[in-house]
Amino acid sequence: MLAQLVDMSLWESVVRALIPVLLAAIGGLICERAGVFQISLEGMMLAGAFAAVAAAHVTGSALAAAAAAAVAGVLLSLVLAFGAVSRGGNAIVLGVAINILAVGLTSFLLPQLFGVRGSFQPEGGVRILRIAIPGLSDLPFIGPVLFNLSILGYAALLLVPATWLFLFRTQLGLRLRGVGERPLAAETLGVSSTVYRYAAVVASGVLAGLAGAQLALGNVGVFTEGISSGRGWIAVVAVMLGRAHPFGVLAACLLFGFTEAFGFRLQGQGYPVQITDALPFVVTLVALVIARKRFRRLLDLTASTV
Amino acid sequence: MTVALVVAFGLGAVVIALTGGDPLAAFGEMLTGGFTGSGLRNTLSRMIPIVGMALAFSLAFRSGVLNLGGEGQMLMGALFGTMTAIVLPGPGPVVIVAALLVGAAVGALWALLPALGQTKFQVPLLITSLLLNYVARATTSYLVRYPFGEPGAAFASTVAVPESNRIPDFPFLGGGISISLFFVFGLVALLAVVYRRSVFGYETAMLGFSGPFARYGGVDVERKTLLVMASAGAIGGLVGSHLVLGETYRYIDADMIAQTGFAWTGLMVSLLAANRPVAILLAGFFFAGLQIGGFAMERATKVSWQLAEMIQALVIVAVVSRLGLTWRRRRKLGEEVGPPQPEMETAHVGEV
Amino acid sequence: MTTELELRGITKRFPGVLACDGIDLTARRGEIHCIVGENGAGKTTLMSILYGLIPPDEGEILVRGEPVRFHSPLDAIRRGLGMVHQAFKLFPSLTVAENVIFREEPAKLGWIDRKRAVARVQELADAYGLAVDPTAVVEDLPVGVLQRVEILKALYRHASILILDEPTAVLTPQERDRLFDVMRRLRDSGRTILFITHKLAEVMSVADRITVLRNGKAVAELDPATTTPEEISRHMTGRDVEPVRAGAPTALGDVVLSVRSLTVRGAHSLPVVSDVSFDVRAGEVVGIAAVAGNGQTELIEAIAGLREIESGTVTLAGVDITHLDVAGRRRAGMSYIPEDRHRVGTAAAASVSENLLMGYQRTDRMRRGAWLRRRAVADHAGRLKDEFAIKVSGVDVAAGTLSGGNLQKVALAREMAHDAPLIIAEQPTRGVDIGAIEFIHTRLVAARDRGAAILLVSAELSEIQSLATRILVMFEGRIVAELDPDRVDEAEIGLHMTGGKVAGA
């Protein structure tokens, strides 16, 4: 039965479902490394999805759509950066408020701008470009799974090692980690924690915005109210579970994507949806208990947020 | 605070004006709709879950226990409280008390799961409590769909709680306000005194300030974590039970999950009020009024309720960002709370 | 010699405190300039202003004759200043090399040249005799090494003016002597060193010049060749300070603390305390001498209930406390002045009054049933503030605003106030001024004389020698010697501490 459940289309599904979450989670991990607790990914993703579809409708260009999504994410991220970094406000409260703001704003603007409710498809069916890499996409198994993705899909996967290199091999990455771990120490060496934190939060805005674009114009081709559907929260969990390490976060996203897609299959076998819905979370909880080595950093970081 | 409100409403006004509405009329409706007449009654009624959940969060947060699981605690408590009120025979008042106790107990047990995870397995409660919200959704959903569900109902829901087993409304107030409000006021007073004057309040506050310090002083950190979580979960369970026994009289799956919005509103209210019970009461009243007023505004002026929601979010952002304080004062404030702190006086790493 | 640095009329006010009051100070190229003063005199504040961390309210800074305004430490670094902070400013999860090169990384196009970084740090360390492993992760290192890392950071940035804020407070005598060698070498290479310490012996041995601060004012500039420790301390305190001579204990009482075959495991489940047994009797002070990292910290934590005991027993006033929690041990009669006053001994965000209550909130004096006796708590705090001369405007102020020494007094006052049968004092005078040292020593002796059993751990051998009735030396987790303080000198204790006598004996 397992062989029948774990087929190639399952893996394709895992990778597709993974990409928006991964994009947002990378943004989240950068923030966490910079010492900002980022739980507004959900709202920024939603705003990004809306902006992408709106821009695609107006300009007919996928590039413009992606740019608009990034801008929308950045605008919301600036609210967090200003409140939490410049004004020392509580990042959890700001994050929750931003999520509410995004829901209100997108459902308010949808009828205002496009005269429709609920869902909206951009004119001309604009989509984020999907590229089958010649040669590679024909490889058995991994070809369709890994080499037939949208541009943002490749970007998300490449961002994992890129983020790792950035954090652990570059000057800026070192300083970012320093700021996140001991802001005062960084200040005494002339590294402004404000600048780095702003940069990190804005980066998460870009990535979560793009995650929204991928969701609304990559995975499908439509905006629906609340289309982010909790994926931003999953990204938050992935950051925690992966302990803000790029490969750890990727693994967490994979675990999550896999259990979710596997759950769909189980439903097809007659298991109740309420059980398969809980599956990813239960598996994550179990994974947490098994991989419970050192969450000190997280405890430290979050202890200062309340 | 005032500046924050002006900024938030100012932004809201711009949006209303841009979409062709009359901001003054809209806000007028919002205020009269939220804080007068039957709107006031609805506001008071809506305050119950908001303040209740905020109190639950305050208990945890001021002790440095990062409980994000209010939603799940509320759902689990609500379902089991409801089932008790449905199946338990006996005189109404007895059944109600029993149902509330069961709701509180189940909420507490659900909250103890992440607490035990942290104290026994060192898995941060922050993550597990958040994850358990989803598990609670699925679990309640399953239970109310299958074993606890009303046969033949179109939705996944329990049967209605028998009339005798419902939490009554205040007499003479025009109806609609459950006497739970009375208990919320009581809880505010109780916690205000406990936080300021009791050994428990002192010890948990110290735990919130510094875990190693509290441990050093003989505070049983693990036990306190469990106790705090259980109490927070119990309050969450009570709030959930109230929402059914005192308001909707039947646990409807989709409806209850929509009600979990109260958990997040409560979380914000608690943090905005710096976890102080009386401030929570005031902030909770204000937010409840904004929400009820938002619907009134839509009814009267066609400005959509989403806008009210946005204004609420903006108020929070403005307040949290302390827009009322000047830059100078804020800087000083920062210096006061952030003195030349030891970053690493000793290198040994203690257990958390 | 040319003037390297000049401060003119530096003034800084905090709410309710005038931390610096028109301070003038001149330092020349190639000198070690000591700055001394009581706790809260304003030393750290002055240095923070100089390093650009906080802006002065008034006053002027001249570097090599040129007026400067520092808006951030970066400006100060660019002018050749380097600072080793009283509280270390290191990144625990980063390596030594990463900590040193931070913000001045050797790099190509943004990519850190990690080989070169390690090599540069190693070179620098070798050049100044600062033994460190550049690839070690900072959180695994003992404090003495961290100190060296801090100095390397400044040297790496070509600091010509080096500020050292109480660098010796956490060092063993050996480490301190090596630091002084480094400082002299740096001075000889033309650098200016501003050195803050509370230990007058150190001042006398390394200073070229001395500035004394008192209550935010510079009250004297002295030449070590022509001054005496007594004169310095008179300037600091405005009175004469006599070192405390413990005097012979009257009579030893019963055994209060009894430790038998205690074994404790550390981070990597290696035994850090092995089979340790000793007694402390009423009316005696038992000193534990050890080089940092030889198990004394873990031993104390195990006795205090903060660390799991692997095997063995601990008995306090006849009660087996091996398996009791902290509260139980406190009830049995333990009080404990911890080494880490910032993280463990106090809570920065809590008020002074709340800090003074901790550990005693469940005594009948402080509570009635579930409720605190608020009057008793307030009176208690007020009394201790006065009795221990804690310099703070009121007991409702957050403890985090207190100066290092005053914070130590808070922890001390709390633990001394309850006449507990056993007092564990871990580095009780670290970072406190000589007046306060005198005060603390007097209190400890008084406690001993009223019949308390005192277990003293100190890196300050002179402190142990003057206070202890017996000295236990720990090396690699074991007690390797028991010495009589009247019959040994520092050198001999030092030899035991480094394991020298074990091989010989």
Added chain:
Amino acid sequence: GGGSSEETSAPETTAAPSGTEEDTSTETTAAPAEGEDEGAEAEGGEGPHFIYITPNPIGENEFLQMGETGTQAAAERLGGTAETFESTDPSSSRANIEAAVEAAPDIIVLTTFQLTDMAVEFASANPDQKFILIDDCPPEGQPENLYCVGFREHEGAYLLGIMAGNLTETNKIGSVVALDIPFFHRWSDSFYLGAQSVNPDLEPDTQVFIGGDNPFADPARAKEQALSLAAQGLDQIFSVGAASDMGVFEAAQEQGFMTYGTDVNNCPVAPEYIVDNNLKLVDNAVQTAIDLVMSGEATPFTSVGLAEGGVGVMALDDERLADSQCLVAQHPDIVEQVREAAEGIISGEIEVPDPLAAAG
């Protein structure tokens, strides 16, 4: 009831593919446009006044949208005014109903099961106020001033099943459904039943539920679920997920299976792949109910199905089918078979069991 819908001749009634600006959108209702007109009407204030109250934000929910459309259309036709109060949760629903009762319109229109308890409560407390409850009815204790309108959605779904039973090549069919609640089994169970009636070789039914945080508007999740069904060899997939349906339609386009929509005509979204839709003409039903209540002819419970024209499929009407872009139009034989079945259902010859009643 069917007749009255013809009379209204509102061009935007959802049964016809909309010719308005948003061709690509599934949002074929013209609610916003009417909302604008409505402002002007409000000034008149001569005719009757209706208030429509939803338990959830209307947003993605086509069903709730159509209720609004119907109420608005009735008001327009009768020269009166209509208002909509959207709620987000039970306590805001209560606030909205209270406000509506205070405003004392001619009729308060409430929708869905979630408002049933409150409908009973408020109707009992306000005997002079007339209420219509759509899509549910209290099992007992129905006050006289509360009129229910229910739909027999299963009849339409059964007809779609007949198409699927004919068209399947793999003999594997199933549904992607928003939530696992008894109500939605009216669609999914009846779909399979219809297919079984024409195809004895069918493999067992496969139903998956979207669930998650946002079951009615998570097209990405719905799409993955549809793809997983396709990977198992299903070639006829019924999509019962409101705005999530878009994901299923996309999956159909990518994998080449056939799919079926709900409530309105979705065929233009994916003309080659959407066979037909289970129409639920809530707007018509609401208008009919309002007419009946206004004229005093209403009965406590009105059930609308194929016979009353409250439920249907595109294939039933030549004119509709012609420009529907539905795939079923290319199979005249199936269309014929479906129409015969519809007649059989209307005449009572074929009995389509109500899964809800069966569960009870």
